[in-house]
Amino acid sequence: MGLNATPSAERVHIGIFGKRNAGKSSLINALTGQDLAIVSDIAGTTTDPVSKAMELLPLGPVVMIDTPGLDDEGELGAQRVRKAMQVMNKCDLAVVVVDAAEGQTKAHEQLLARLTAKNIPHVVAMNKCDLLASVPADTEEVRYVSAADGTGIYELKEKIAHLVPSGDSGRRIVADLIAPNDFVVLVVPIDSAAPKGRLILPQQQTIRDILEAGATSVVCRETELAETLAKLGQPPRMVITDSQAFASVSRDTPEEVPLTSFSILFARYKGRLEQAVRGVKALDTLQEGDSILISEGCTHHRQCDDIGTVKLPRWIEQYTGKKFDYHFTSGGAFPDDLSPYKLIIHCGACMLNEREMKYRLAYAEDCGIPMTNYGILISYIHGILARAVEPLGLEL
Structure with a gap:
C-alpha cells in the first residue's frame, strides 16, 4: 500500500463467512469486480483468512476478509474454523454466504447468533440463486444473489454500505486537543530502527490530524528539540514525542508545555486509555x-x-x-x-x-x-x- 492510500487500520473491515463451497471467494470477486480470491469447485480452497485492501463502491476504502469454511473437517479443519471465528474480532460488518439451494443450517444460525452477540452488523447473502427454480423476494436480513451471473450484486453492495454506521465517529488522534493556528512540535528520532526515507504511520497520521485542525506541525529530532523550542519564539501548544525519547524530551520541554507521546495518543484513539x-x-x-x-x-x-x-x-x-x-x-x-x-x-x-x-x-x-x-x-x-x-x- 502506498503512502497515498488509506491505511488498512482506518478502513471498514468486512468479513465473509460461510460453509465450504458456498461461493464466498466467488462473491468477493463479484463484489469487487476483480479476481482477487482463488475460486475452485474443490471444497476448502480457502485454508486461511485472506485480507484484501480495496475500494468498494459506494462504501469506499475497505478490507475484505475471505475466511475458511465453517464446516471444515478434521483436526486441521478445526484450527481453520477457529481462525475464521477470530476474524470476527476485527470485523466492522459481516456477510454470511449461504448456498441458496441448501438454505440456512444450524451452523449458520450459530454463526448469526455469534455475530449478534458481538454487535457486528451483518447480512445473509443467498448465493447461487441462479440455480433456483424461482427466487424469493429479498428481506431486510437476506439478499438473494448470484456471483456467477451478477444477480443482486448491486443491491448487496448497497446493503453493505448501509450497514456501516453513518456520520463522524468523533475519534481524533490529537485534533480535539488543539486549536487553529497552534504550533505542535513532533519529536521524531532518526536511528537504526527508523524506516529509510519515510515517517512511520503514527507520525504520518498525527501530522494529518494536526493539519485538519488548522494547526501547524513542527518536526524535529530529539537532539534539536531545545534549539527548536527556542527558535519558535513562543511556547508550542504541545510537544508529542516518540516514546523511546521520553526521558530526554521531558528534560528539554519546559514544565508549562504539555507533553505526551504518539503511543499514548494512540492508546486513547484505538482503545481504552484509562485501562x-x-x-x-x-x-x-x-x-x-x-x-x-x-x-x-x-x-x-x-x-x-x-x-x-x-x-x-x-x-x-x-x-x-x-x-x-x-x-x-x-x-x-x-x-x-x-x-x-x-x-x-x-x-x-x-x-x-x-x-x-x-x-x-x-x-x-x-x-x-x-x-x-x-x-x-x-x-x-x-x-x-x-x-x-x-x-x-x-x-x-
Whole structure:
C-alpha cells in the first residue's frame, strides 16, 4: 500500500463467512469486480483468512476478509474454523454466504447468533440463486444473489454500505486537543530502527490530524528539540514525542508545555486509555520469573536494538531489578489463553483497527490480566506518566 492510500487500520473491515463451497471467494470477486480470491469447485480452497485492501463502491476504502469454511473437517479443519471465528474480532460488518439451494443450517444460525452477540452488523447473502427454480423476494436480513451471473450484486453492495454506521465517529488522534493556528512540535528520532526515507504511520497520521485542525506541525529530532523550542519564539501548544525519547524530551520541554507521546495518543484513539494506565501499575507487583506478553500489531524486521524485544525488557528489568519470562506476538496473532501472563504490554496499534484493539483490551480485562501500552509504560518507568497523560484530560 502506498503512502497515498488509506491505511488498512482506518478502513471498514468486512468479513465473509460461510460453509465450504458456498461461493464466498466467488462473491468477493463479484463484489469487487476483480479476481482477487482463488475460486475452485474443490471444497476448502480457502485454508486461511485472506485480507484484501480495496475500494468498494459506494462504501469506499475497505478490507475484505475471505475466511475458511465453517464446516471444515478434521483436526486441521478445526484450527481453520477457529481462525475464521477470530476474524470476527476485527470485523466492522459481516456477510454470511449461504448456498441458496441448501438454505440456512444450524451452523449458520450459530454463526448469526455469534455475530449478534458481538454487535457486528451483518447480512445473509443467498448465493447461487441462479440455480433456483424461482427466487424469493429479498428481506431486510437476506439478499438473494448470484456471483456467477451478477444477480443482486448491486443491491448487496448497497446493503453493505448501509450497514456501516453513518456520520463522524468523533475519534481524533490529537485534533480535539488543539486549536487553529497552534504550533505542535513532533519529536521524531532518526536511528537504526527508523524506516529509510519515510515517517512511520503514527507520525504520518498525527501530522494529518494536526493539519485538519488548522494547526501547524513542527518536526524535529530529539537532539534539536531545545534549539527548536527556542527558535519558535513562543511556547508550542504541545510537544508529542516518540516514546523511546521520553526521558530526554521531558528534560528539554519546559514544565508549562504539555507533553505526551504518539503511543499514548494512540492508546486513547484505538482503545481504552484509562485501562492502559491502570494496567501499568502491575509493574510494581511483578515477581521474579513472572511471564510478560509483549504484543505488536505489525510485523517488521527486528533491529539489533528493537523496542519490543530488546529495549522494553531492558528498561523493565532496570526499573524492577528483576528478571522475567518474556513472550512476544506480532501482527494478527494474539493468544487465546492469557492465563500464563501477569502483564500484557501492547504497541500503539497503528496497524490494528479500533474494533480489534478494543477486543484485545476487553479480553484481557475479562481474563483479569492487566494490560498497558508502550508509551504509558515507558513514561511510568521514567516517572513522567502523570505529565504525559495530563494533556489528554486524565489526572493521576
